[in-house]
Amino acid sequence: AQSVTQLDSHVSVSEGTPVLLRCNYSSSYSPSLFWYVQHPNKGLQLLLKYTSAATLVKGINGFEAEFKKSETSFHLTKPSAHMSDAAEYFCVVSDTALGGTYKYIFGTGTRLKVLA
Amino acid sequence: SAVISQKPSRDICQRGTSLTIQCQVDSQVTMMFWYRQQPGQSLTLIATANQGSEATYESGFVIDKFPISRPNLTFSTLTVSNMSPEDSSIYLCSVGEQLRREQYFGPGTRLTVT
Numbered sequence: 001a002q003s004v005t006q007l008d009s010h011v012s013v014s015e016g017t018p019v020l021l022r023c024n025y026s027s028s029y030s031p032s033l034f035w036y037v038q039h040p041n042k043g044l045q046l047l048l049k050y051t052s053a054a055t056l057v058k059g060i061n062g063f064e065a066e067f068k069k070s071e072t073s074f075h076l077t078k079p080s081a082h083m084s085d086a087a088e089y090f091c092v093v094s095d096t097a098l099g100g101t102y103k104y105i106f107g108t109g110t111r112l113k114v115l116a
Numbered sequence: 117s118a119v120i121s122q123k124p125s126r127d128i129c130q131r132g133t134s135l136t137i138q139c140q141v142d143s144q145v146t147m148m149f150w151y152r153q154q155p156g157q158s159l160t161l162i163a164t165a166n167q168g169s170e171a172t173y174e175s176g177f178v179i180d181k182f183p184i185s186r187p188n189l190t191f192s193t194l195t196v197s198n199m200s201p202e203d204s205s206i207y208l209c210s211v212g213e214q215l216r217r218e219q220y221f222g223p224g225t226r227l228t229v230t
Contacts, residue, residue, distance in 0.1 A: 044221040
């Protein structure tokens with residue numbers, strides 16, 4: 001079974017400084033990996049995904065993530081944090097389910113706080 | 117991406133009662149999923165609901181407690197039965213396609229059981 005581990009439950013950065021949210025995965029084969037963001041009292045929004053194409057994936061709102069097989073990591077980064085980035089971020093791996101379908105396995109989440 | 121709506125957006129219910137949550141999508145989709153997000157927690161998959169087949173439940177979730185219907189390619193319901201305060205959570209539906217493996221989420225239903 002596949003799994004993801006988000007290494008930090010809380011991250012605080014100052015506005016304008018870089019953001020790094022860490023995610024490690026466990027998989028017996030090449031995984032599909034995703035980052036989602038959840039703003040307070042709102043639904044989840046897909047930021048970006050990796051599906052065995054380019055290892056550096058660019059997403060929305062200036063976020064990007066790099067798939068590193070040797071390190072089993074899929075860290076999310078952004079060069080300059082904005083106040084509107086404050087939210088909960090989830091790293092997700094897609095696992096094969098019964099009947100050849102799939103399901104998501106969510107990480108525990110990282111709450112990003114952006115300081116003025 | 118698909119536009120997904122859920123009804124109700126929130127509800128406060130008495131213990132022992134049942135609540136049915138509706139999930140409507142603006143386009144036909146193969147796969148629908150139901151999740152629970154307990155306060156301050158991550159999302160846990162309850163079941164996968166594919167049109168034309170019985171829902172597949174994850175470990176720890178049973179059909180008697182969380183019956184699901186999927187009558188067509190744009191609609192699904194989740195019922196939370198015989199509720200207790202431990203069922204207080206946000207319930208989210210999502211839709212996905214087999215090949216792309218992307219899922220898009222509804223806004224959620226915030227349930228409080230007193």
